[in-house]
Amino acid sequence: MSGTMTDTIILIAPFAGWLTPLEAVPDAVFAERMMGDGFAIDPIEGLLRAPAAGEILSVPASAHAVTLRLDNGAELLLHIGLDTVGLGGRGFTAKVTAGQRVRAGDPLIAFDLDAVAEAAKALITPVILASEGYVLTLEATGRLVEAGANVARIARVEPRETTRGESIERFERDVIVDAAHGIHARPAARIAAALRPFVAEVAIVTGTARANARSTVALLGLGVGSGASVQIAGIGTDARAAVDAVAALILSGLGEQGSTALTAPAIRSQGPVCASPGLAIGQALQLRAADQDVPEDGAGAAAERVGLDAALAQISGQLAGARGAAAEIAEAHRALLDDPELIHAAGEQIAAGRSAAFAWRAASAQAMTAIRATGDALLMERVADLKDLERQVVAALLGTPGAGVPALSPSTVLIAEDLLPSQFLALDAANLAGICTAAGGPTSHVAILAASAGIPMLVAAGEGVLAIVDGTPLILDADAAALIIEPGAAALSEASERLSATRDRRARDAAEAHEPCRMADGTRIEIFANLGSVTDAAAAVAAGAEGCGLLRTEFLFLERETAPDEEEQRETYSRIAATLGDRPLIVRTLDIGGDKPVPYLPMGAEENPALGLRGVRLSLARPDLMRLQLRAILRGVPAAQCRIMLPMIADLGDYRPIRALLAEVQAELGIADPVQLGVMIETPAAAMLAGQVAREADFLSIGTNDLTQYTLAADRGNAAVSQRIDALHPAVLRLIRLVGEGAQQAGRWAGVCGGLASDPLAAPILIGLGITELSATPAAIPGLKAAVRRLDMNACVALAGKACDAASPAEVRALAREALI
Ligand code: PEP
Ligand code: MG
Secondary structure (H helix, E strand, O other): OOOEEEEEEEEEOOOOEEEEEHHHOOOHHHHOOOOOOEEEEEEOOOEEEOOOOEEEEEOOOOOOEEEEEEOOOOEEEEEOOEOHHHHOOOOEEEOOOOOOEEOOOOEEEEEOHHHHHHHOOEOOEEEEEOOOOEEEEEOOOOEEEOOOOEEEEEEEEEOOEOOOOOEOEEEEEEEEOOOOOOOOHHHHHHHHHHOOOOOOEEEEEEOOEEEEOOOHHHHHHHOOOOOOEEEEEEEEOOHHHHHHHHHHHHHOOOOOOOOOOOOOOOOOOOOOEEEEOOEEEEEEEEOOOOOOOOOOEOOOHHHHHHHHHHHHHHHHHHHHOOOOHHHHHHHHHHHHHOOHHHHHHHHHHHHOOEOHHHHHHHHHHHHHHHHHOOOOHHHHHHHHHHHHHHHHHHHHHHOOOOOOOOOOOOOEEEEEOOOOHHHHHHOOHHHEEEEEEOOOOOOOHHHHHHHHOOOOEEEOOOHHHHHOOOOOEEEEEOOOOEEEEOOOHHHHHHHHHHHHHHHHHHHHHHHOOOOOOEOOOOOEOEEEEEEOOHHHHHHHHHHOOOOEEEEEHHHHOOOOOOOOOHHHHHHHHHHHHHHHOOOOEEEEOOOOEOOEOOOOOOOOOOOOHHHOOOOHHHHHHOHHHHHHHHHHHHHHOOOOOEEEEEOOOOOHHHHHHHHHHHHHHHHHHOOOOOOEEEEEEOOHHHHHOHHHHHOOOOEEEEOHHHHHHHHHOOOOOOHHHHHHOOOOOHHHHHHHHHHHHHHHHHOOEEEEOOHHHHOOOOHHHHHHOOOOEEEEOHHHHHHHHHHHHOOOHHHHHHHHHHHHHOOOHHHHHHHHHHHHO
């Protein structure tokens, strides 16, 4: 580091614990020094002390962090644990208030080490140097330190001369930007990243406009297009090297060469994909969350600043979890959250007495205006990014995630980038004719919710649909995977004829839906329903379901901040059981993780969540949660009606411990009647071992959504591979055949509760492979029963054999269509 160091201050360990470099903190916001340089300590005691003398700047109401100005002017942030803001102050007691002077070693915050350790993601405590113009030098890390031990030094860097007497330098270079689309969001983020190792101030200059090169927002405001000539101007001890680094990056094509990634849709898709069948005629409405009201006045600059930092860190942390194609977008968004100009503009508003939410909105609005002023169509996409981030930051500050779902007028076709299950649940289903998302996959959980509500849905339609103006007439033909914009009179009348023919057929199917389901040759096939709510249970009974083949218990507890306790779970299960009357109820234990995170169970970020701690794996890791749920199920559902099912098992090693736990819980509750414990077959491993598993498990039910994604190695929520996700793939069918055979040999039944069960085209094949229970979405039940009644077992077995020998899902579908004619 160059520059003259003055006013050096020694930092002592604020508590006893394990001293580590920031890179060891499992949160990118800290580890990547987005907030500043520093170090971290994993505490072994519950009292945070001042690492040096200074003045307390702020302590948030949640008392999980404190900021302090040292006597050399440097500001420090001490943040106890990760994601501890969410604890709302539980377990923390502030020992100081803003404005108070402290000496090194004075107590700042007392905390309950065990309680916080249990509730938080981690206890590791980053100590961050939050001011520019200082340098932090860290003592040896990777060791246990006592409270009060010297751990680091902070020195002010005098920006006049270096210790070697080198004077500050100015350096400029002109370059032509020939990257295909000029300096857009990702290139801008790359420029800012390239400057991280340097201290020089660097600007990009075009004509009379000048932008801080470390600021994505400022760079976007320049509107530099391809072919433009820009000057890179640096000032600082390492100005030449910094300018050269930026020039080299620009001359090498800004990392965009040979690709149109910048302008390509966020998630490339090959066209819309049907996620929930049906036809809708209606008017477009883009899902743009309404702006929430924010208070203009703040509660003190220090508190608002800490609040803003926490909100930015929270959103940035969430974005860090993005995977696949979404990760690149998330990276550009994270750069915006870290943008010095935006943060500076918000800081000025906060200093002037505004609330953090007001300040962030104002700073974002300023940046959006600058970008709009460039008049560049491509840059407009960044305006949408800023707006999206603004909403998320404001929602985090106000503690209202998910707010802002619009009211719908009748026959709305909702269009969105993507939709969260919680957003779907907040929509008024009565007025929702259909949904079309630019991204997403056909077996994502929101698709399942749409299918169970009988709402046609297209996914992976591409970014183009986001430009459709509100009120535009649309035909959403999910069966044909098509969205027709402003249809002509002929198309409209053809669609309304089909709609009324469909309604007539549905009325006929519904009239017979309450009879038990037998094939034409008399073979009994049970048609059950998949449920995710008490309302679904009523709909399922009305639709003729003979039982519930899959109660997705995690759906019952999605839209909430705290975990449901035993009594609340018991109550919900018991209401569903009562709604089903004496029909069997298969309760699936919590399937959290993967694409179904819940806010009340913070789980460490996983590189591959779909291959991580989800389903039964989480239950095995948290037997306390499993025990609580088993108790609630057994107390809520009469033993004769109750069947319990485990998601995501790989082999008997996942089954046996839960079987033992269930026996313990039954004994505890004095329930002597046997309770069936079955498994879902969702992994290729479980399918291959189905015969073995069936000798111990009471029943097998195939989750074709997951089985397909794991067999075909194609993420069920990723639009880029959604065309590959077809459960009628011969590879998946061969695994299903193993399950059918394995169950039959062990004298157990095998069913299907994944999305494939709702597809009437699949029914003859599944039945031919030995499946005797289909658990479908309630809306599909009358049609499915009608289809099964027309089938003959010998024909199904023959068709299933051919399907397993086919080379592609398309071939399988063609065979099935032919057989059904
Ligand atoms: C499945 O994977 O097919 C299934 C039924 O479980 P979920 O969709 O809830 O993951
Ligand atoms: Mg599953």
